Amino acid sequence: MSVTAASGFEAGGLGCGIKPGGHPDLAIVTTSDRRAVPAAGVFTQNRATAAPVQISREHLAGGHATAVVLSSGNANAATGEQGRADARRMAALTGAGLGCDPSDVLVCSTGLIGYFMPMDALESGIPRLTADLNGADAAADAILTTDTVRKEAVAIVAGTPAVMGGMAKGAAMLAPSMATMLAVITTDAALDSGPLHAALTRAVDDSFNQLCVDACTSTNDTVLVLANGRSGVAIGDDRSLGAFTDALTEVCSSLAEQMARDAEGATKLARITVRGARSVEDARRAARSVAASQLVQCSLNGEDPYWGRVLSELGISGAAFEQERVEIAYNGVVACRSGIAASDDPSGLEATMKSPEIHIECDLHSGEEMATMLFTDLSHAYIDENRGTS
Amino acid sequence: MSVTAASGFEAGGLGCGIKPGGHPDLAIVTTSDRRAVPAAGVFTQNRATAAPVQISREHLAGGHATAVVLSSGNANAATGEQGRADARRMAALTGAGLGCDPSDVLVCSTGLIGYFMPMDALESGIPRLTADLNGADAAADAILTTDTVRKEAVAIVAGTPAVMGGMAKGAAMLAPSMATMLAVITTDAALDSGPLHAALTRAVDDSFNQLCVDACTSTNDTVLVLANGRSGVAIGDDRSLGAFTDALTEVCSSLAEQMARDAEGATKLARITVRGARSVEDARRAARSVAASQLVQCSLNGEDPYWGRVLSELGISGAAFEQERVEIAYNGVVACRSGIAASDDPSGLEATMKSPEIHIECDLHSGEEMATMLFTDLSHAYIDENRGTS
Numbered sequence: 001m002s003v004t005a006a007s008g009f010e011a012g013g014l015g016c017g018i019k020p021g022g023h024p025d026l027a028i029v030t031t032s033d034r035r036a037v038p039a040a041g042v043f044t045q046n047r048a049t050a051a052p053v054q055i056s057r058e059h060l061a062g063g064h065a066t067a068v069v070l071s072s073g074n075a076n077a078a079t080g081e082q083g084r085a086d087a088r089r090m091a092a093l094t095g096a097g098l099g100c101d102p103s104d105v106l107v108c109s110t111g112l113i114g115y116f117m118p119m120d121a122l123e124s125g126i127p128r129l130t131a132d133l134n135g136a137d138a139a140a141d142a143i144l145t146t147d148t149v150r151k152e153a154v155a156i157v158a159g160t161p162a163v164m165g166g167m168a169k170g171a172a173m174l175a176p177s178m179a180t181m182l183a184v185i186t187t188d189a190a191l192d193s194g195p196l197h198a199a200l201t202r203a204v205d206d207s208f209n210q211l212c213v214d215a216c217t218s219t220n221d222t223v224l225v226l227a228n229g230r231s232g233v234a235i236g237d238d239r240s241l242g243a244f245t246d247a248l249t250e251v252c253s254s255l256a257e258q259m260a261r262d263a264e265g266a267t268k269l270a271r272i273t274v275r276g277a278r279s280v281e282d283a284r285r286a287a288r289s290v291a292a293s294q295l296v297q298c299s300l301n302g303e304d305p306y307w308g309r310v311l312s313e314l315g316i317s318g319a320a321f322e323q324e325r326v327e328i329a330y331n332g333v334v335a336c337r338s339g340i341a342a343s344d345d346p347s348g349l350e351a352t353m354k355s356p357e358i359h360i361e362c363d364l365h366s367g368e369e370m371a372t373m374l375f376t377d378l379s380h381a382y383i384d385e386n387r388g389t390s
Numbered sequence: 391m392s393v394t395a396a397s398g399f400e401a402g403g404l405g406c407g408i409k410p411g412g413h414p415d416l417a418i419v420t421t422s423d424r425r426a427v428p429a430a431g432v433f434t435q436n437r438a439t440a441a442p443v444q445i446s447r448e449h450l451a452g453g454h455a456t457a458v459v460l461s462s463g464n465a466n467a468a469t470g471e472q473g474r475a476d477a478r479r480m481a482a483l484t485g486a487g488l489g490c491d492p493s494d495v496l497v498c499s500t501g502l503i504g505y506f507m508p509m510d511a512l513e514s515g516i517p518r519l520t521a522d523l524n525g526a527d528a529a530a531d532a533i534l535t536t537d538t539v540r541k542e543a544v545a546i547v548a549g550t551p552a553v554m555g556g557m558a559k560g561a562a563m564l565a566p567s568m569a570t571m572l573a574v575i576t577t578d579a580a581l582d583s584g585p586l587h588a589a590l591t592r593a594v595d596d597s598f599n600q601l602c603v604d605a606c607t608s609t610n611d612t613v614l615v616l617a618n619g620r621s622g623v624a625i626g627d628d629r630s631l632g633a634f635t636d637a638l639t640e641v642c643s644s645l646a647e648q649m650a651r652d653a654e655g656a657t658k659l660a661r662i663t664v665r666g667a668r669s670v671e672d673a674r675r676a677a678r679s680v681a682a683s684q685l686v687q688c689s690l691n692g693e694d695p696y697w698g699r700v701l702s703e704l705g706i707s708g709a710a711f712e713q714e715r716v717e718i719a720y721n722g723v724v725a726c727r728s729g730i731a732a733s734d735d736p737s738g739l740e741a742t743m744k745s746p747e748i749h750i751e752c753d754l755h756s757g758e759e760m761a762t763m764l765f766t767d768l769s770h771a772y773i774d775e776n777r778g779t780s
Contacts, residue, residue, distance in 0.1 A: 048705030048713040048729075078701050080714055080730045113698025114731045219702050294684065294768075295776055302777025308503025311468050312609050315438030323438040324470055339438075340470045341504045378684075380770045386685055387692025 002152030004136040005165030006188035008032045008230035012133035013142030016125025018073035018111070018118055024142035026125045028094060028133065029184050029226075030067035036104040037228040039065035040197035042204045044180070044221035051076045051083030052107040053222060055091065059103050063193030066104040068184050068224055069094040069126065070143050072169065073111040074118065075180070077219040086117040093122065097130025108182045108222050110145055110169060140167040143182055146385065147171050147262055153254035155247040160240075162189035162233035164225075164247055168255040171263045180218035181208065183255055189244055190229030191236075199245040200225050207252035210287075210373045211260060223252070260374040265381025268300045269357045273372045274314075276364040282319035283364075283371035289317035290360065290373075297378035303353040307335040314362060325365035330358060392542030394526040395555030396578035398422045398620035402523035403532030406515025408463035408501070408508055414532035416515045418484060418523065419557075419574050419616075420457035426494040427618040429455035430587035432594045434570070434611035441466045441473030442497040443612060445481065449493050453583030456494040458574050458614055459484040459516065460533050462559065464501040464508065465570070467609040476507040483512065487520025498572045498612050500535055500559060530557040533572055536775065537561050537652055543644035545637040550630070552579035552623035554615075554637055558645040561653045570608035571598065573645055579634055580619030581626075589635040590615050597642035600677075600763045601650060613642070650764040655771025658690045659747045663762045664704075666754040672709035673761035679707035680750065680763075687768035693743040697725040700750060715755035720748060 004011050013027040031037055041060050043053050059065065069090050076083045087107045095102035109117070140150045147169055154165040170181030191199075204223050225248065235244045260269055272290045277283035290296055290313045299306040307328040315323065324339035331352040334342045352358075394401050403417040421427055431450050433443050449455065459480050466473045477497045485492035499507070530540040537559055544555040560571030581589075594613050615638065625634045650659055662680045667673035680686055680703045689696040697718045705713065714729035721742040724732045742748075 046702060046705040047709075047711065048701050048716075075698075078698055078713070078726065078730055080728065082730075113696075113702060114726070219698075219705065294772075298773050298776035299778075301773060304778045306503075306778075308465075308468055308609075311438050312436060312503060315436040315609065319437075321437065323468070326438075336468065336504070338470065340468055340472075378773060380773060382684075383688050383691060383768060383770060383773070386688035388689075388694045388696075 002136050002154055002165040003029055003139060003167040003184055003186055005154040006163040006186045006230070008188055008228045009186040010133045011136045011139035012129055013138035014125065014129050017121035018071055024138065025071055025073045026122070026129055027070040027139035027142040028067060028129055029139060029186065030098055030133070031226065031228050034066055034098050034100045036064040036066045036100070037226055038063060038191060038193040038196050039224065039226045040193055040200045041106070042200055042223045044218060046219050048078065048219050050109060050220040051079055051087040052109045053220060054084060055087040056106040056108065056222065059091065059106055064104060065106050065226055066100040067094055067098055068106045068108060070108040070182060070184070071122070072143050072145050074109060074115055075111045075113050075220050076109040076117050077113040079116055082116055086119055089119065090122055090126065093126040094130060097127050106224055108220070110143065110180055110182050110220050113219060136167065143167065143169040145169060149262055151255050151258040151262070153251045155250040157189055157233060157247045158243045160233040160243070162187060162231040164189070164251055166251045166255055168259065170259045180220040181259065182220070183223045183252070185225040185248065185251055187225065187227045188229065188231035189227055190232065190234045191227055191244065195235060195241055196225060196227050199241065199248050202245050203248040203252045206249050207256045211256045257374065260376060263376045265379040265385055266376035267379055268377040270300055270375050270377065271359045271372060272375065273359065273361045273370060274364065275361070275370040276366055277369045278320050278367035280369045280371060283369045286314050286317040286319040286362070286364065287371045287373040289313045291375035294378055297375070300358055300377035301379050305330050305335050305349050305353050310360060310362065311336065311339070319364065321364040321366040327363040327365065329361045331355060392526050392544055392555040393419050393529060393557040393574055393576055395544040396553040396576045396620070398578055398618045399576040400523045401526045401529035402519055403528035404515065404519050407511035408461055414528065415461055415463045416519055417460040417529035417532040418457060418519050419529060419576065420488055420523070421616065421618050424456055424488050424490045426454040426456045426490070427616055428453060428581060428583040428586050429614065429616045430583055430590045431496070432590055432613045434608060436609050438468065438609050440499060440610040441469055441477040442499045443610060444474060445477040446496040446498065446612065449481065449496055454494060455496050455616055456490040457484055457488055458496045458498060460498040460572060460574070461512070462500050462533050462535050464499060464505055465503050465610050466499040466507050467503040469506055472506055476509055479509065480512055480516065483516040484520065487517050496614055498610070500533065500570055500572050500610050503609060526557065533557065533559040535559060539652055541645050541648040541652070543641045545640040547579055547623060547637045548633045550623040550633070552577060552621040554579070554641055556641045556645055558649065560649045570610040571649065572610070573613045573642070575615040575638065575641055577615065577617045578619065578621035579617055580622065580624045581617055581634065585625060585631055586615060586617055589631065589638050592635050593638040593642045596639050597646045601646045647764065650766060653766045655769040655775055656766035657769055658767040660690055660765050660767065661749045661762060662765065663749065663751045663760060664754065665751070665760040666756055667759045668710050668757035670759045670761060673759045676704050676707040676709040676752070676754070677761045677763040679703045681765035684768055687765070690748055690767035691769050695720050695725050695739050695743050700752065701726065701729070704752060709754065711754040711756040717753040717755065719751045721745060
């Protein structure tokens with residue numbers, strides 16, 4: 001039930017014909033009373049934003065929303081004026097069906113870039129769906145593309161009865177052929193869009209943005225949160241906002257990890273932690289450089305603890321450090337100390353590389369800051385997944 | 391003969407036992423009279439520099455050099471104090487054999503990161519090689535790692551009898567498992583190390599640095615040029631320096647293209663040109679973003695003209711542009727105009743993707759600047775090449 005775990009929300013999904021074969025491809029999440037509630041969004045930093053991103057930003061300007069309509073199979077990206085008209089039409093159809101103002105409807109689409117939306121499918125599908133909101137699971141299914149499993153998460157705001165729940169699609173950088181990642185989270189906590197946006201920005205930064213470089217920069221990436229206040233739990237002071245942000249981060253982190261685990265073609269779930277950096281920015285830069293490295297990814301695919309590549313990626317990341325202080329470990333087995341090979345436990349090192357989860361820890365010994373990112377190996381299956389659009 | 395095409399230079403190569411099976415792995419290039427001549431180098435920007443890079447920088451401080459000793463199979467990177475002592479010993483052995491000051495010997499190594507040099511092999515190999523400099527081809531063979539062919543180039547300084555010639559190893563980002571790229575160029579033109587360095591920096595920027603992001607940032611990347619003045623052609627005024635720089639760029643560009651063509655596992659040689667950018671920096675950033683994209687590389691491997699991914703990479707590059715002005719063409723066939731699909735010639739587009747060379751041209755229509763980069767597709771063979779170190 002995830003995205004409707006908080007009281008006062010409804011959702012549903014169905015197949016309307018965007019994807020072939022009747023696969024689920026249309027979802028709606030709405031407040032049960034169709035009232036507009038405080039809402040916030042974090043969108044892709046890509047200059048080439050998809051039409052639904054442009055329209056959702058516009059509709060979110062006032063900080064409120066009633067519903068979100070989401071489609072999968074077609075990204076409605078690189079579609080110009082026609083794409084914006086189509087995204088507006090999706091909001092209008094949803095508003096008409098639910099009985100709310102179209103400008104209170106946010107729009108998300110995911111799928112292939114460069115094709116106009118098959119609006120016939122949406123003209124008939126949206127009214128059918130608004131007439132029968134068949135539940136959160138159906139909604140969570142309908143937003144998937146190359147994903148193999150539904151992604152849902154729920155958390156409680158500590159010390160309160162307030163609940164939040166979310167759903168997402170996305171398979172990290174490992175399968176963005178159907179650009180991109182989307183997430184919708186609802187909560188019955190009561191707070192304004194200002195603090196809601198601050199909490200969301202923080203939570204996304206500590207979760208989806210640590211998944212990998214590419215995951216947050218495609219044309220359609222969107223994370224939305226709606227807060228209807230139904231629990232009566234008011235988020236006002238710093239302490240309650242802290243608890244709220246923690247719960248939101250928990251939901252986002254769970255969804256991000258589910259994405260990494262579902263990365264198409266991946267055989268390893270990898271985590272890179274960089275410690276001892278001079279600044280958080282340096283730590284993130286270094287972690288990102290390792291996570292995004294095709295060579296490090298290939299080594300993981302081959303179960304080869306080639307720490308030299310990790311050191312090289314740290315070196316080009318722009319982070320400040322002395323190479324001869326660096327320590328690198330795989331699943332706790334030290335492979336490099338003081339910047340040179342450390343043969344503490346060669347057979348242990350070899351053995352641990354067979355694990356499906358690899359945690360690479362790097363200590364730069366240059367400061368106190370740290371960062372972590374999730375990534376995966378690079379496999380033949382990744383290439384096969386992304387060679388073509390069909 | 392390449393690296394000895396200019397008069398007054400000698401070279402040779404042999405297998406000394408760094409690589410198994412007696413494969414060529416040691417090369418020397420020297421002035422014929424063992425005199426130190428003006429020299430310049432451009433090195434990796436990586437903070438984790440290999441020992442030979444550190445020693446070569448030190449030895450180049452005075453702007454002169456007599457010889458270069460190069461080894462392949464072991465990068466002497468991430469080897470700390472021992473690595474520096476070993477690189478110094480390689481210079482000392484070379485100086486002793488050639489009869490020149492060890493501080494006039496530059497050192498380059500390429501191969502696996504994190505292993506100490508097998509100095510026994512070098513202790514016997516360097517004297518053997520200095521006693522029998524068997525030619526430029528043997529030298530060019532001895533610096534290869536995953537390369538399948540020797541890389542050599544020669545050019546004339548326009549309007550003069552001055553010659554330059556070079557050799558290189560490297561297979562672009564497509565096979566840097568044996569980090570990295572090396573190039574040595576010699577010329578009989580006469581100029582000081584100041585203008586020589588300026589010309590080299592410019593030439594590298596317009597050649598190797600346009601090969602791809604990774605090619606110039608590993609632990610060992612080095613490009614060296616030695617100018618012995620033997621032709622009597624003095625490079626003094628702006629005009630002659632321009633002609634000299636052009637010739638140097640020609641040699642570097644030829645070597646860079648040979649690297650791209652030899653990229654292991656690649657099935658396509660790709661060129662991305664970005665025009666109409668507001669600044670050269672923006673054009674380069676945009677071209678680099680496309681060239682480095684795993685998704686674009688996968689599309690090329692699948693012969694799929696998925697321009698949406700190109701647009702998305704332009705969008706995250708940081709370059710300034712309006713997406714609805716962008717034009718994208720593959721080998722001259724327009725696939726996207728005004729930021730949306732252009733179906734001028736769908737069958738021509740499909741047909742041209744089968745070509746072994748793909749030129750992607752993007753016009754941002756936002757300014758007057760342009761940049762070009764070479765890259766390749768991403769294949770199963772790339773992963774196989776880079777899964778393990780053995």
